[in-house]
Amino acid sequence: MKSDFRFSNLLGTVYRQGNLLFSEDGTKLLSPVGNRVSCFDLINNRSFTFEYEHRKNIVRIALNKQQTLLLSVDEDGRAILVNFISKTVLHHFNFKGSVEDLQFSPDGHYFAIGTTKFIQVWKTPDVTEDRQFSPFIRHRIYSGHYNDILSINWSNDSRFFITTSKDMTSKIYSLHSDEKSVAMTLAGHRDYVIKAFFNETQEIIYTISKDGALFKWEYTERPTDESEDEEEEDDEDEDDNDEKIEKPMSWRITAKNFFHSDSKVKCATFHPKTNLLVVGFTNGEFRLYDLPDFNMIQQLSMGQNAIDTCEVNKTGEWLAFGSSKVGQLLVYEWASETYILKQQGHFDSVNSLTYSPDGSRIVTASDDGKIKIWDVNSGFCLYTFSEHNSSITDIKFSKKGNVLFSCSLDGTIRAWDLIRFRNFKTYTATDRIQFNCIAVDPSGEIIVGGSQDSFEIFVWSVQTGQLLDSLNGHEGPISCLSFGNENSVLVSSSWDKTIRVWNIFGRNLSVEPIELKSDALSLTVRPDCKEVAVSTLDGYITVFDIETGNQIHLIDSKRDILSGRHLEDRFTSKNSARSKYFTTINYSYDGLTLIGAGNNNSICMYDISNEVLLKRFIVSQNLQLNGTQEFLNSNRMIDGAGPLDLIDEAGEASDVEDRLDSTIPGSKRGDPSLRNTRPEVRVTSIQFSPTSSAFAAGSTEGLLIYSVDNFTLFDPFDLDLDITPEAIVEALTEKEYLMALVMAFRLNETHLIHQVYESISLKDIKLVASDLPVIYVTKILDFISDLLILEDNPHFEYNLLWIKNILEFHGQYINLNKFEFQSSLKKIQRFLNKVGKDVVLLNKRNNYLLEYLTVARDLKEDDEEEAVIEDVEMEVDEEDDEDEEEEDEELNGDEEELGGWFGKEVKSSNGIVFSVSDEEQDDNEDDNEDEDDDEEEEDSDD
Template sequence: MKTDFNFSNLLGTVYSRGNLLFTPDGTCLLSPVGNRVSIFDLVNSKSHTLPFAHRRNIARLALNPRGNLLLSIDQDGRAILTNVPRRIVLYHFSLRGEVTALAFAPSGRHFAVGIGRQIEVWHTPSTPDVADGDLEFAPFVRHRVYTGHFDNVHSIEWSSDSRFFLSASKDLTARMWSLNPEDGFEPTTLGGHRQAVLGAWFSKDQETIYTVSKDGALFAWNYVHRPDATPEMEEDDENMQWRITDRHYFMQNNAHVTCASFHAESKLLVTGFSNGLFSIHELPEFAQIQNLSISQNDIDFVAINKTGEWLAFGASKLGQLLVWEWQSESYVLKQQGHFDSMNTIAYSPDGQRIITAADDGKIKVWDVNSGFCIVTFTEHTSGVTACEFAKRGNVLFTASLDGSIRAWDLIRYRNFRTFTAPSRLSFSSLAVDPSGEVICAGSIDSFDIHIWSVQTGQLLDRLAGHEGPVSTLTFSPDAGTLVSGSWDHTVRVWNIFARTQTSEPLQLMADVLCVAFRPDSKQIAVTTLDGNLTFWSVSDAAQQNGVDARRDVSGGRKMSDRRTAANVAGTKSFSTVRYSADGTCVLAGGNSKYICLYDCQSGVLAKKFTVSVNLALEGTQEFLNSKLLTEAGPQGLIDDQGEASDRDDRIDRTLPGARKGEGARKTRPEIRVPDVAFSPTGRAFCAASTEGLLIYSLDTVFQFDPFDLDITVTPATTLSTLAQKEYLKALVMAFRLNERNLVRRVYEAIPVSDISLVVKDMPTVYLGRLLRFVALQADESPHLEFNLMWIEALLSKHGRWMKDNRAGLEAELRSVEKAVKRIQIELARLADENIYRIEYLIAQPVGTKPRVGQLEIKVNGEEDDDEDEEMADEDAEDGDGEWIGFE
């Protein structure tokens, strides 16, 4: 089995904190998600996460005007410069301070960054595709430092000619600066607000400056004469100054302004408030266009795209991300992640959807291809602890601490059945019979296993035998056996469909946390609280292998730990384990920043995946930094909320002892992996972590992965071989280069008559790649018959070899099956539509002709007369005719 899984995408979280960005063309939105950046394509409805990760949460993002360079800066001031189209990190750099504002100049040659109360302007690194030079050795060169503010800078806005920029600060003022010394210009201070200034902007003609403060005041500034100037003094430009010419106020009762943005071309001012409202005003008249509530909490940031049509809002408390089209008053994007920790995940049997369930009681369905949440179920009133699909994939079952098991229809998206016990129990584990007829659940309150009928919803039986809470349940894939694990140090194997429901206990040395069945139903993997991973034979009830995984899962220390990261193995264990699709490997995760992949037969650690390097989470740092130690203990554990400068930040709304919900204490979250799942194809796996749903995949489009390459194989030689009509050789060379566009070009150039010959002589080492490529083309390209002929040739020529090597071709065969089924459904629907059209044509009265534009048809073997033809022509010219054809 391949082990070179790489990070592919991040789901489950759409916005954390920081600023939002639209790309210059206005079609994509960039959102910071913890220490990563997600890009949402609003036109094609897709999202992806850039592969790099910061060591802290991202504070600010900025794109250059061309949209190819992304500058992201974390809370410690460390910057990463990324090439966005190629998703490649170019430079790492430290700005040595907390960054509060960041903006590129419209010329793209400079960017300004607010570090505390100072502003620094830096030269933008050039790229090879820029005409003015190659890449520099020292890419970040500081142009100038601007001082004058007395508190943190909130925003920076450039003029359209890139000569001046405005800065808004917490010190109640806004200031205007010049990039280079200008004749007759001196830095100007705009004072008059009574609270912190959140933003300052130039009008389109740069004759007016608008400033907005936290208390809801909007000031308009113009360059006018002094009020005490005489007519003689008015002729002198030295007697002119920036003065407030207009004042407006947002009346929002007790709410204050949290963010604002101005679009100079359309003169739109968008402001967000602490009560979840936002308003749109047109300046300079201050005419209100819209006022809408989109959240129950603060709106943290607002951004406007280039055309001024779309508004993006981010609310960090609940992780909401919205894109609003204000003219049509409709949502372009409305996404929200889980605002509490995820507990369990499940792949749908077709591998196209992932289910996540969390402590907030919500169940979300995520589309793997688009990265968006399709639907959210909120019927559970407490945390959801387990979820599992029925084998057909259209029914989902979930267990919750609210004492209910619910069945969900994923075609109509509704809850169609609810299962409860005679007494109120908090269910913690769940298992579904592969036939979908029986469902079992275990509880942390009762030691019995409850069994219900899915059809009737009635409680069928309760299995007694465990002497502790049941922590895990699973059915064997062949539907013959139920296995349960408990805190009483035993795993029990039940045959619930037999006449006598006997169970055979397997004794272990510690509390059982998770049990997983191998796909062939002959072996189970068990994880226990002492950090061991053991493999047992189901038929013999004997242990076959075991791994002491404490050293593998340990790593990363909390801020309060007295021991080093290497010595915390006593508190580490795997809480979840899953078999791969072919059953040769297991994937395990737990209260650690690592996910481990083990070979089942040898027990060897095949690969170790690091979930997160974010130092804002507990359990990610390896060494203790003595610089952060104080007399009162670690600096990060000291609560400084009462010393905040703003009154709203000083208020403590937490409830004593609460760990979940809105009143919970806001401590540093701990990194953990509560659940992992392999995709049915085996080419990807996902992991629920503190930061979100991480997807790791073998299919990386942007990676160059040549196969059996030598110096004579190049794209040029491949195309020349194709021109010589050596189709098999050209196809093999394209597969060796493994460049998708080249493979498609060779594939589509092979004549239909030569398909069977090429497939017959294809070496077996390339068959898996060819099968996967043909299945992909059947999904993407419009050449239905051409792709089906390739599939038919592959299955007829190499069917026996594929059957013998089915374990290694599981993913490819599933893809082919899915593609053929999709084509069959589409053709059947098309045929049904044509049947009705043909019936309509046949049902026409003899001697009359349906209106078909200029289409000439025969009725009873005779052509229509000239008069009818003239009438049809007139109808066609008038545009009244209707074309009736066959698809």
């Protein structure tokens, strides 16, 4: 199994603190999540987290207009410059002070930061600069405020910027030294000035204060005294040339408006092109105003907690809001009044997590009593269950993946339908006890639960919900329960230092109790149900044979764990004995690797057969968490007082809401930003993905995803000098498909494999698949599965033909080595399930269209039959008309022959004029009347 796992994404946390940021095109949203930065793609419905970490939580992020440079600053003023496109770190820098605001100029050449009372303007790093030895070059330092700066805003032409401060003033500065006269102070507010904005023409400035006042400033003539006006009039009269004297100009308040809200203004943003003003308040309310008329467009609320930041995209259509109290992120389209994105992480720490059987979803449970379902590909929360009344301690999937089971400290075990998203069963014991672990039988018929209150294992029927039995034998609290994937063998561990293996349907023990040297904390069963691994309090991982109960392997993990030191510790992490054990362990799906984590800062991956450490992952580098520091810092120590960071400085805060503290002293869970305690870095649950290409860890920072799929490595397989890209292309042109495919796999270049794969014709797939060496079967299945999942290849039938022929000719080999093909087959199965669901959904959506088309076809057939009948009748009528015309023509011909012998002219009904005698005329009229009567009788008969 591969061990080159790397951090790929962070779920479970969408916003912590700081400012939100839209990309220039408005399709991506950047959000600080602790000491990392997450990016949400609002168009493609995906998210990712940058791999780099800060030493402390991020307070400000900024992106230049070209979308190439991302600058993020933490609470200590340490900045990291990142290439936004390649996601690589370019430079580290220290501004040596807390940064209140950070803004790039619209042209991207400069950026300004506000540190305490000063503004620093720096040049943006540029590769075109010659002889530039430092990435950051400071342009100038501006001063003038008497208190901390709150915001900075640039003008559209990048010549000026306006700042706001706690000294209740705003100041205008010029970037260039030849425009010093532009500098001016705007005073008049009675509280902190939160924001100040230029309009699009830069002729109007809007300033917003914390008490809800909005001032409009315009550049007009400065007023003068009456005496000065009289002197100027006399001078104008005396002037012979009648030249006008220019009056001095200045920024003046031309309008005052007030929000009239019961709460304070927390944040604001302005869109100059549409004159849209967005204001967020401390009670969770936000309003939209149209300036300069100050007309309120909308008034909504996103909760009861304060809105810490708001942002608008370039087009002015989407608004982003963030609330750090509950970790909520919201993207709102105000024109249609719809939510583009609405995400919220867990309020408390994650207690348990589990992968769905197809590996496409992760379910997390937390102390806040909520269960959240996360999509692995998009990184978004799909649904939240909140029926539990207390902390949720464990969650498990059924084998098919359509039912989820959870247990809680409220004394219930609940079953959730993941198709209809509802709770359809609730299981309880005879007494009200708090459950801390559950396990589900592979057949899906039995569910078992254990507790720390009782030493029994309770057994329920999934279908009926009845309590079937209770398994007695343990003499201490139950710590963990687990079923294997192949049979119904139940393994339980307890604090009584024993492991017991139960035959759940026989209601007896399969082997004698397995004795341990210490309390059992966690256990995991190998997928083939032949081995069980258990982590104990003494720091060992012991592997036993389930059938015989004999010990097979023993791993000493104490020397591999990095526990870290807490803030109040007077020793280094090397001398710390705290948390030198694993509280959660899990087998990989091939059964060869085991991963473990606990209340420490390390995740360890072991090779079981050799009992060696393969790789160690660091959970977090955030120094604001206990357990991340390694050495003592004498600079932060005070004689007789201990660490400087333990001194409470909240009483000196300038804002009243920062000085107030309504939290419970000594609380170790809940909001990590509480000043009463420092959260401790720990991993509460860890599990491998069913595809074996990733694993997830529920930690203090959130849900960490480590994967091997997102990185391209040059890893040639059985490479020779004769195998070159030119040789592969040559073999392909000569239609030697098998040789070209094998050479491409040996070179292991993805684009060459793709080219050869899609160049093979349909009729040759069967031949190539049958002659393919078995050593390349795993590689081609991995390639096809990645092609289906990642690249969204349109050749659906072509890929299915490949899969069908590979399974047909190499099915026996795959069955004998199923652990090697577990990952690729899971991906293929997930893709087929997804396509099947899409087809079913499409069929449901098209039901009405199919009914309409069916009815339209029937109506069309009826119309065609009626048209045929009408055509037949018309043909019959036309034949009758033709016969009448022929008879008329014959009659007319006879009459024309007689026309020359008689003198009187008579005009017939068909317009022919002829002459007959009076007697013959009477006879002809009688004959015509008889013929008309005969024709009427024939028509009636017809």
